[in-house]
Amino acid sequence: MNLIFLGAPGAGKGTQAEVVSEALNIPQISTGNILREAAKNGTEYGLKAKAAMDAGALVSDEIVIGILKERIAQDDCQNGFILDGFPRTVPQAEALDAMNIRIDKVIEINVADETIKQRVSGRRVCQGCGASYHVDYKPSKTEGICDKCGDKTVIRKDDQPEVVLERLATYHEKTAPLKDYYEKQGKLVTVEGQEEVADTSKLTLAAVGA
Numbered sequence: 001m002n003l004i005f006l007g008a009p010g011a012g013k014g015t016q017a018e019v020v021s022e023a024l025n026i027p028q029i030s031t032g033n034i035l036r037e038a039a040k041n042g043t044e045y046g047l048k049a050k051a052a053m054d055a056g057a058l059v060s061d062e063i064v065i066g067i068l069k070e071r072i073a074q075d076d077c078q079n080g081f082i083l084d085g086f087p088r089t090v091p092q093a094e095a096l097d098a099m100n101i102r103i104d105k106v107i108e109i110n111v112a113d114e115t116i117k118q119r120v121s122g123r124r125v126c127q128g129c130g131a132s133y134h135v136d137y138k139p140s141k142t143e144g145i146c147d148k149c150g151d152k153t154v155i156r157k158d159d160q161p162e163v164v165l166e167r168l169a170t171y172h173e174k175t176a177p178l179k180d181y182y183e184k185q186g187k188l189v190t191v192e193g194q195e196e197v198a199d200t201s202k203l204t205l206a207a208v209g210a
Contacts, residue, residue: 007109111193
């Protein structure tokens with residue numbers, strides 16, 4: 001099954017994509033992680049991506065689609081995949097359709113902006129492997145240390161309050177129209193984000209038939 005997860009920054013779409021990835025045994029492709037890896041490695045595309053991310057802006061379609069094409073061609077995507085963080089705009093969705101990539105369902109995790117602002121301040125990301133945590137909802141076993149690789153967990157620059165407000169505004173302007181795009185294709189399923197992550201997970205797994 002080929003899935004797309006939509007949701008504002010901090011809505012928990014990455015966490016839910018992880019749950020579905022394990023349940024269906026298909027890879028979760030987070031464009032955020034791929035772009036950050038490229039930025040960290042200082043590749044040509046990575047440096048361009050970093051400049052945009054630091055400004056709270058969206059990375060250009062050309063950069064993202066190039067990286068994504070390579071990823072989807074890998075063997076572990078043969079039985080399906082989850083796109084987390086792509087597409088972010090209608091032109092990107094059109095580009096995805098033009099690449100003849102079949103999308104079965106688009107899952108939107110819907111959470112109010114006010115709730116998101118409170119949540120994001122607790123997010124932590126491993127600077128080594130990119131694993132994500134939250135001080136309240138998904139803490140690492142040892143504070144400040146990644147369970148998976150033992151590197152340090154840090155607050156990403158784009159999780160800081162002023163950048164979050166910028167990212168939410170960008171989401172509503174550029175990404176929210178995707179809901180209409182996929183609704184017209186009959187693929188959109190909206191999951192209302194719950195207070196407890198496990199409750200949201202139950203609704204999400206039901207939405208994908210897992």
